[in-house]
Amino acid sequence: MMSQIRYDLFHDRYVIIAPNRAQRAAFLKPQKPEEPRKCPFCEGNESLTPPEIFALRDGSAANQKGWRTRVVPNLYKAVEIEASLTRERERSFEWQEGFGAHEVIIDMPRHELSMAAWSEKEFADWLETVQERVTDLHRDFRLVYLSVFKNHGVHAGATQPHPHTQILGLPMIPKRELPMLAHQVTYYREHGKAVAEVLREDELAAKERIIMQNDHFVAIAPFASAFPFEVWVTPKEPIATLMTMHAEQTETLAKLLKALFGNMVDVLGNFDFNLTFEIAPLQKDGTSASMFEDFAQACRFGIRIVPRVTGIGGFELATGMHINPVSPEEAARKIRSAQP
Ligand SMILES: [Zn+2]
Known part of the structure; x- marks a missing residue:
């Protein structure tokens, strides 16, 4: 297939899809994580973290064993x-003190290194x-913007191997996010529809980049994926x-993610990845006041999974324009037809 320059309507940017660069790309091999000496996130080591902010427990006391998830300050x-x-x-x-929230969700008590091994529950x-x-x-009300993400594996920037998720709450919208939000609001005002909805409908009609779906969610290898095997999970409502x-939507999302990670691990091995939750700004501030009322219609919840199978080169750093050596059609076909 010849290279294509594709317009990414979601991010308002261009991406070069260049499958024939695949042989050239230096695919990083995930390294074997070290055996934990005394992992502060493992069950039984609750005293090694700051006191918990929240936990899912069945009657056990705070900061003791017997939890399913735990949230602590970073x-x-x-x-x-x-x-x-x-x-x-x-x-x-110009500066201000580093105000904000920084929390760690310990995803599970087990030191489980592959999300494919998680249960639906x-x-x-x-x-x-x-x-x-x-x-x-x-x-x-002081927190304007939330970033919720998972770094999994050393190539994704994770320093702690135990499965965890981070939440950063900030008093402002990050600069790079603003044009994308403005783009989504402008698109909504012009078309009366969220960008995410138009993309989801068009991908469902085109079919070839659909990885899997159920009643409430669909996993897509987006048309203008910036990274190899990038996956976007988006709601149908x-x-x-x-x-x-x-609760029913959360359950079906859990089902889809379980199946999706099973297939992705079958294709990519225990791959390193970044996972981000797409969350609209929580409060208006000086930069977003004129858009704020429309965020609820223009922005949609989603989850984006970006496997870290290639490094980032100088061209990407200099231009912000990505060269993706794996076409999303091929990525979707491979993940879809995996037999874990
Ligand atoms: Zn652990």
């Missing part, structure tokens, strides 16, 4: 909830915990946020 916080919001200025230098517990924390952090998702 020991190496990037931002802190106690910091001041005041902006300082000297000459052209474990996926559901994990989703419920993310939902709980997002709902709770939403109550803090207009779910604006994780907070309003009901």
Whole structure:
């Protein structure tokens, strides 16, 4: 297949799909993680973390054994909830204290290195915990933007092998996010439909990049995937946020993720990846006030999984334009037809 420059409507950027570069690409081999000496996230080691903020427990006492998921403040916080919001200025230098929330969800008590080995119930517990924390952090009016993500494996930047998810709550919308949000709001105002919905409908009609689906969710290898084997999981109903998702939707999402990771591991081995939750800004601030009312219609909840099978080169760093050596059609075909 010849290379194509594809327009990514979701991110408002271009991507080069270049399957014939696949042989050239240096595929990184996931390294074997070290055996844990004393993992602070394993069951029984609760005293090694700060006291928990939240946990799914069946009657057991806080900070003791007997939990399914646990949420603790990040020991190496990037931002802190106690910091001041005041902006300082000297000459052209502007700063403020690192205000924000930085939490770690310990996804499960087991030191399980592959998400493919999680049960449906474990996926559901994990989703419920993310939902709980997002709902709770939403109550803090100072937090404008939430980033919820998982780094899995050394090539994805994970420093702790035990399965965990991070939540960063910030008092502003990250600069790079603003144009994308503005693009989604503008698109919604012009077309009366969310970008995510148009893309989902068009992908369902085109069929060839659909990986799997059930009543409520569909997993897609997006038309303009920036990375090899990138997967986008998006709801079939207009779910604006994780907070309003009901139990049946969470269950079907857990089912789909369980099957999806099973197939992906069959194709890629125990691959390193980044996983992000797509969450609209929680509060309006100076930069988003004019768009805020439309976020609920223009933005849709989603999960994006980006396997880290290739490194990032100078061209990508310099231009922000990605060269993807695996066509999304091929990625979808492979993941779809996996027989784990
Ligand atoms: Zn552990």
